[in-house]
Amino acid sequence: MEREHDKFHDQSRRSFVKQTSLLAGGLLAMPVLSKANFFSGSSDVIKVALIGCGGRGTGAATQALSTKENVELVAMADAFPDRLKDSYDNIKEALGEKANRVKVPEQNKFTGFDAYKQAIALADVVILTTPPGFRPIHFEEAIRQGKHVFMEKPVATDPAGIKKVLEAAAVAKSKKLNVVVGLQRHYQNSYRELYKRVQDGMIGEILSTQVWWNQGALWVKPRKPEYTEMEYQMRNWYYFNWLCGDHIVEQHIHNIDVSNWFMGATPLTAGGMGGRAVRTGKEYGEIFDHHFVEYRYANGVVMNSQCRHWKDAPSKVDEEIVGTRGRIFCDKGTIVSHKGKVLYQFDKTKENNPYQTEHDELFAAIAKGEYRFQDAERGAEATLSAIIGRLATYSGQVINWQVALNSGLNIQPQRYAFDAPPPVLPDASGNYAYAKPGQTKYFTT
Numbered sequence: 105m106e107r108e109h110d111k112f113h114d115q116s117r118r119s120f121v122k123q124t125s126l127l128a129g130g131l132l133a134m135p136v137l138s139k140a141n142f143f144s145g146s147s148d149v150i151k152v153a154l155i156g157c158g159g160r161g162t163g164a165a166t167q168a169l170s171t172k173e174n175v176e177l178v179a180m181a182d183a184f185p186d187r188l189k190d191s192y193d194n195i196k197e198a199l200g201e202k203a204n205r206v207k208v209p210e211q212n213k214f215t216g217f218d219a220y221k222q223a224i225a226l227a228d229v230v231i232l233t234t235p236p237g238f239r240p241i242h243f244e245e246a247i248r249q250g251k252h253v254f255m256e257k258p259v260a261t262d263p264a265g266i267k268k269v270l271e272a273a274a275v276a277k278s279k280k281l282n283v284v285v286g287l288q289r290h291y292q293n294s295y296r297e298l299y300k301r302v303q304d305g306m307i308g309e310i311l312s313t314q315v316w317w318n319q320g321a322l323w324v325k326p327r328k329p330e331y332t333e334m335e336y337q338m339r340n341w342y343y344f345n346w347l348c349g350d351h352i353v354e355q356h357i358h359n360i361d362v363s364n365w366f367m368g369a370t371p372l373t374a375g376g377m378g379g380r381a382v383r384t385g386k387e388y389g390e391i392f393d394h395h396f397v398e399y400r401y402a403n404g405v406v407m408n409s410q411c412r413h414w415k416d417a418p419s420k421v422d423e424e425i426v427g428t429r430g431r432i433f434c435d436k437g438t439i440v441s442h443k444g445k446v447l448y449q450f451d452k453t454k455e456n457n458p459y460q461t462e463h464d465e466l467f468a469a470i471a472k473g474e475y476r477f478q479d480a481e482r483g484a485e486a487t488l489s490a491i492i493g494r495l496a497t498y499s500g501q502v503i504n505w506q507v508a509l510n511s512g513l514n515i516q517p518q519r520y521a522f523d524a525p526p527p528v529l530p531d532a533s534g535n536y537a538y539a540k541p542g543q544t545k546y547f548t549t
Contacts, residue, residue, distance in 0.1 A: 150175045150470055153227035153251075155220045155242055156234030157182035157191035160256055164231050164286070165191070166198045167460050168254065169205045173467040176205050179212040179226040181219035182234075183338060188213055217520040224249050229470060235341040236349060237261045237516060240268035243480070247272040250279055252470055254463065256286040258357050258487040259480070261349035264514035266488045273480035280475040284466045285483030287361045291465065292458035294437040294450040295362070301448055302366050306439055307427030310367060310405055314424040315359035317351070317411040324387045334517075337526045343389025344536075345494075346515045346527045350391040352378075352497070353490040356411035360493070361486035362423045362434060363399075363407045370485050371399035371407065371492070373504050378497030380538060382414050390528055390538040397493040409493060495546050498539035503546065511547050 150173055154165045157180055169175050177195065182188040192213070196203040214222045220242050224230050230246040232239060232255035239259045246253050253276070259269045276283050289295045301307070325339045341347035348354045364370055376397035383393035394412035401407070425432040430441045437450030469476040492503040517527050530536050 148174050148471070150229055150467060151178045151227045152176065152229045152231060153179040153181070153223040154191070154231045154233070155181045155223055156232060156238075156256075157184075157187045158233065160286075161231065161233035162191045162194050162198075163459070164233050164254065164256065164463070165195050167463045168229070168231060168467065169195070169199055169202060170460065171464050171467045173471045175229075175467055176207050178207055179214070179223035180208050181214040181223035183215065183217060183219070185215045188215060217522075221245055224251060227251060229254065229467070232256065235338070235347040236354065237265070237341075237347040240265040240272075244268055244272045247276045247279070247281060250281065252282045252466070253480075254284045254286070254466060255480075255483070257361075257483060258349055258353050258490060259285065259483045260487050261346060261353060261491070262513050262515045263488065263491065263508050263511050265516070266484050266491070266509060269480060269484045269487075273478075273484065276480060277478060282466060282469055282475060282477040283480045284462055284477045285479040286459075286462060287358060287479070287483060287486060288458035288462055289358060289362055290365065290458075290479075290482075291456075291461040293454055293456045294452070295434065295458075297450050298432055298434060298437065298439065298448075299366060301439060302425070302427075302432070306430065306447055307425065307432060308429035310425060310427050312405060312426045313363040313367065313407040314426075315356070315363050315407060315409050316420045316422050317356040317359050318418065318420045319413060320417070320419065321383065321413055321415045326387075332522050333529060334522050334524055334526055337389070340387070340389065343387070343391050344526065344528065345390060346517065348391065349487075349491065350395075350494050351413060352392075352395045352397070352409075352411050352494050353487065356395070356409065356493075357486050357490045359411075359421070359423050360399075360407070360409060360489050361482075363409075363425070364486060364489060365482075366423075366425050366432075367401055367405065367407075369401050369403070371489055371505060372402050373400045373502050374398070374489075374492040374496040375502035376409075376493065376497045377500070377541065379541070386530070386533070386535045390536045392497060392538070395493060395497045397496055399489070399493070498541065499544045499546050500541035501546065507547060513546065 152168055152175055154161055165177055169177055180188055196206050224246050229252045232242045236258045239255060243255055260266045327336050337344045374397050378392045378395035380393050397409040399407040423434040430439055430447055432439050439448040440446055466477060492505055492508045496503045515527055517524055528536055
C-alpha cells in the first residue's frame, strides 16, 4: 500500500520539478551522450577539473583522485592564484603515492572570475566547490559543455539561483550526465540503513522531525589595505549572503535535507526567528548567529530546525525522527520504541567515509558508462528549504515555498569583477546592514 508521506512527496514535488521542462529549452541543443562520449579521446583516463580551490575543493579533489578508477586532475580554477597554488600543493601531499595523478601544467591553472570556463573545457568530470553563490552559473556551464559533475552543497543562495540549477538539471537528464551533490548523508551507511527501516515501517508514520546544527565560532580573515571590497568579501565569503546564504543554508542544509529525505517531501512553509545575539562585530558581515525555524509539510508534520554559532555553548549536529511506533536518533544510528526498547542499532564498525563514497560511486559509474546519479533536483530542494528558512528568520514572515521559488529574488552582484561593487557595502564605520525581523520584507505569501 502507498505510504502517506509518499503521496505528499509526489504532490509537493510535482509543481517544483515540472518547471524544469519549461525552463530547459534554451540549453537542449547538444545530443545525448553515449558511453563513447564519456572520456576525452580513446584513453580510459577520466579527466577532472577542480573549480574552487579552498579547503573543500582540495578535499573533494583528493577524494576523486583516491578512487579505484583511472582518474587524473588536469585543470584547476580559482579566483585567487594563492588559493590555487596552496590547493595544488596540498592535493599532491595528501595523495602520497598517487600524487602522479595530479597532471596540471601551468597553462591549465586558471585564475579570475571567468577561469571556470577554460578549466571545464579540458575535463570529463567537473568538481564545483567555490562559495555557493557561484554554483548556479558554474553548474550551468558544466552541463552546457556536456560534463559529469560533482558539486558541493548548497547549490545556490537565492531563488533565482535555484531556478537556474533546475534548468541545468533538466538538461543534465537529457544528456544523461551524472550529477552528485555533496549532501553526503545519502552516501553514509548508517543513514542508508535507517532510511530503509523507515521505508519498511519500523517507526510507523512520521509525526515530527527535529534537526540541529549548533556549533562554535568559525574563521575570519582580516581585511588588508590592498583588498577591494569585492576581494574582502570573497576572502570572507561565509559572512555575506550572496556568497554563502548564511549558515542555515551553508551548513544546516545537511540536517534539513535528512528531514526531507526521510519524509519524502519538501516543506510548504517556513516561519521562525533569529538574530545576532553574540556574533555582532563588523567582521561577521551580514549573517545571523542563530536561527530557529518551524517548517510545515503538506501532511501537517512539523520539522523544528535550529542552528547557531555561539562560542563556548554546547554543540549538537544531529537529527531525530519521531514516528507513531518509535523514533530515530540519526547520529547514534539507533531506533527505539516509545517505551525505550531498542528496535535497531547500526553496527558502527560498518560505517564508511561518506565523503569518499560519493566519489567512489560516481567515478565507478562513469568508468562503466552508467547513468546513475541525478542529485541536482534533490540538491535544489534541500537548498531552497534552507533558503526559505533564512527568509523567514530575517523577515519574521511565514514564507511559502512556491511563492519563494517563483519570486525571482536575486541577491547576486550585477557584475563579477574585483573592481565591481558587491550587493552589500559597509557604512563609514565598516559595519554592514543586516536584516531586522518585522522590518525586513520579502513578498506577500
